[in-house]
Amino acid sequence: NAGVTQTPKFRILKIGQSMTLQCTQDMNHNYMYWYRQDPGMGLKLIYYSVGAGITDKGEVPNGYNVSRSTTEDFPLRLELAAPSQTSVYFCATLLWLNTEAFFGQGTRLTVV
Amino acid sequence: AQTVTQSQPEMSVQEAETVTLSCTYDTSESDYYLFWYKQPPSRQMILVIRQEAYKQQNATENRFSVNFQKAAKSFSLKISDSQLGDAAMYFCAYRSASGNKLVFGAGTILRVKS
Numbered sequence: 001n002a003g004v005t006q007t008p009k010f011r012i013l014k015i016g017q018s019m020t021l022q023c024t025q026d027m028n029h030n031y032m033y034w035y036r037q038d039p040g041m042g043l044k045l046i047y048y049s050v051g052a053g054i055t056d057k058g059e060v061p062n063g064y065n066v067s068r069s070t071t072e073d074f075p076l077r078l079e080l081a082a083p084s085q086t087s088v089y090f091c092a093t094l095l096w097l098n099t100e101a102f103f104g105q106g107t108r109l110t111v112v
Numbered sequence: 113a114q115t116v117t118q119s120q121p122e123m124s125v126q127e128a129e130t131v132t133l134s135c136t137y138d139t140s141e142s143d144y145y146l147f148w149y150k151q152p153p154s155r156q157m158i159l160v161i162r163q164e165a166y167k168q169q170n171a172t173e174n175r176f177s178v179n180f181q182k183a184a185k186s187f188s189l190k191i192s193d194s195q196l197g198d199a200a201m202y203f204c205a206y207r208s209a210s211g212n213k214l215v216f217g218a219g220t221i222l223r224v225k226s
């Protein structure tokens with residue numbers, strides 16, 4: 001049982017490049033989330049999904065896109081990378097309202 | 113929109129002593145859930161403790177306990193008998209019973225001195 005798997009773990013992008021951060025879970029959780037964590041700061045919600053085919057914006061969605069075609073996968077797309085997107089990105093899932101969230105190990109992204 | 117505030121960017125505690133981390137939140141909801149997560153240098157997010165708003169009794173998990181004051185919208189974490197392994201960033205989080213967002217505070221860095 002792998003839980004929540006994020007790939008890659010590290011990536012360096014040049015300004016203007018695009019990439020997709022992958023998030024896969026094998027727990028059959030409906031709720032999935034993408035957060036970014038800037039150095040020494042808290043987690044800011046980028047996008048979330050309550051089930052396959054349903055996505056919604058969080059507090060910092062600009063510059064990102066998501067899709068949720070299956071329960072298992074929730075990729076995060078950066079189309080035109082900017083230095084302001086340098087951060088650590090976390091994917092999280094949870095089953096129901098009062099249950100704990102399970103997090104991936106994070107992706108450290110640097111845009112230069 | 114719900115917000116979570118952690119007013120202590122950094123705290124220090126002597127090993128074996130007790131420390132309390134503060135958290136306040138803003139919501140108009142009456143039913144919700146509160147969490148404390150620990151993030152060690154490995155970056156892994158670990159659930160420390162959770163509290164259901166409808167429960168009056170404060171949650172406890174071994175050395176970790178909370179002081180939940182619903183009227184004051186306060187949810188502090190008390191760590192007793194602090195250990196070196198407790199050193200980490202601690203996040204307070206909120207989730208409405210009727211909403212879908214899981215909202216985090218800015219975090220408190222806890223340093224444990226030997």
